[in-house]
Amino acid sequence: MTALPSHDDRPVADRDWRARVAHAFSRAAPHYPERARAQQAMGQRLLDRLPTQASAVLDLGCGPGEMTAELARRFGPGGRVHGLDLAPGMLEEARRRHGHGIRWLCADAAELPLAEGELDLVVSNLALQWCPDLEAVLAEIHRVLRPGGRALINTLGPGTLAEVGRAWERPGRPAALLAFRDAACHRLAAHRAGFREVSVASRTERFHYPDLAAVMASIKGVGAQVARPGARLSRADLARATRRYEALRTEAGLPVSYRLLTLTLEH
Numbered sequence: 001m002t003a004l005p006s007h008d009d010r011p012v013a014d015r016d017w018r019a020r021v022a023h024a025f026s027r028a029a030p031h032y033p034e035r036a037r038a039q040q041a042m043g044q045r046l047l048d049r050l051p052t053q054a055s056a057v058l059d060l061g062c063g064p065g066e067m068t069a070e071l072a073r074r075f076g077p078g079g080r081v082h083g084l085d086l087a088p089g090m091l092e093e094a095r096r097r098h099g100h101g102i103r104w105l106c107a108d109a110a111e112l113p114l115a116e117g118e119l120d121l122v123v124s125n126l127a128l129q130w131c132p133d134l135e136a137v138l139a140e141i142h143r144v145l146r147p148g149g150r151a152l153i154n155t156l157g158p159g160t161l162a163e164v165g166r167a168w169e170r171p172g173r174p175a176a177l178l179a180f181r182d183a184a185c186h187r188l189a190a191h192r193a194g195f196r197e198v199s200v201a202s203r204t205e206r207f208h209y210p211d212l213a214a215v216m217a218s219i220k221g222v223g224a225q226v227a228r229p230g231a232r233l234s235r236a237d238l239a240r241a242t243r244r245y246e247a248l249r250t251e252a253g254l255p256v257s258y259r260l261l262t263l264t265l266e267h
Helices: 014-035 037-047 066-075 088-098 134-144 162-168 183-193 212-220 235-246
Strands: 056-060 080-085 103-106 119-125 145-156 197-209 254-266
Touching: 014 088, 037 066, 037 119, 037 145, 037 197, 037 254, 056 066, 066 080, 066 088, 066 119, 080 088, 088 103, 119 134, 134 145, 134 183, 134 254, 162 212, 162 235, 162 254, 183 197, 183 254, 197 212, 212 235, 212 254
Parallel strands: 056 080, 056 119, 080 103, 119 145
Antiparallel strands: 145 254, 197 254
C-alpha cells in the first residue's frame, strides 16, 4: 500500500516506477487475500455504495480479484465485468481464483485499453495512490465512462500510516512513505477531468495488530516496504522501531491508521 519512494521524490523514471510497483505487487499476490484485512474492510464501503444495476463495469486496480468477483456476482451474467491491474502476478492469481465470466486486463490506469463511453461504472479500491499522474488517470476514467456513468473510488490521504512512519523514521531520514495527496487535490483533478459532480468524503480507518511483525506483514504482504531500495535495516533500527511502536499500544493492540478518501464522481 505504501512505502516505496514518494511521487515527488522518486529517483527513477515513471516507466521504472511502474515496473517496480508491478513487480512488488506481483510478488505479494499469492498472500494478498490473507494479509489484506484492512484493504478488504475499506473495500466493503465501496460495495455498500454500488448502484442496483450496471451493464459494463471496471474494477480498476483489481489485485487478486476479490472485489471483481463480487461485482460479477452483484451484476450477474448481464453485466460485462472487467478486472484491470498493472501487476501480472496479481492477474494470474485473479484468473486462478475467479477466472470465469470476467475479462482480465493487464494495463496502466493512465492508459485504459477500453473504448470511449464503454462503461457505466468504475470501481477502484486503494489503487489511485500508486498512480503518479492523478489527472491522467481520472481523465481516462472519465473517457471510458458513458454520460451519466459513475466512478466510486477509495484512495488514501495524508496521515495514512502515521504510526508506521513515526516508528521507522531516523534523525534526518523520515520513513519512505508515499506522498499521499489530499482531498482538495483529488477534487481539483476530478473537475479538470470533466466530471460534472464530484464528492470526496474523508474518514480515518484504524486497525490493530498484536505486534510489530504483524503490522509489517500487513503492509509488506500487500506489496509494500519500509526501507528505500538498497537500504538495509539493522537490529538497532528494528529495536528502535519496536520501542516507538510499543509506546502507541492500546488495549486492542498496535494501531495502523489509514486516512481514507472516498470519491464519488458523476460523468
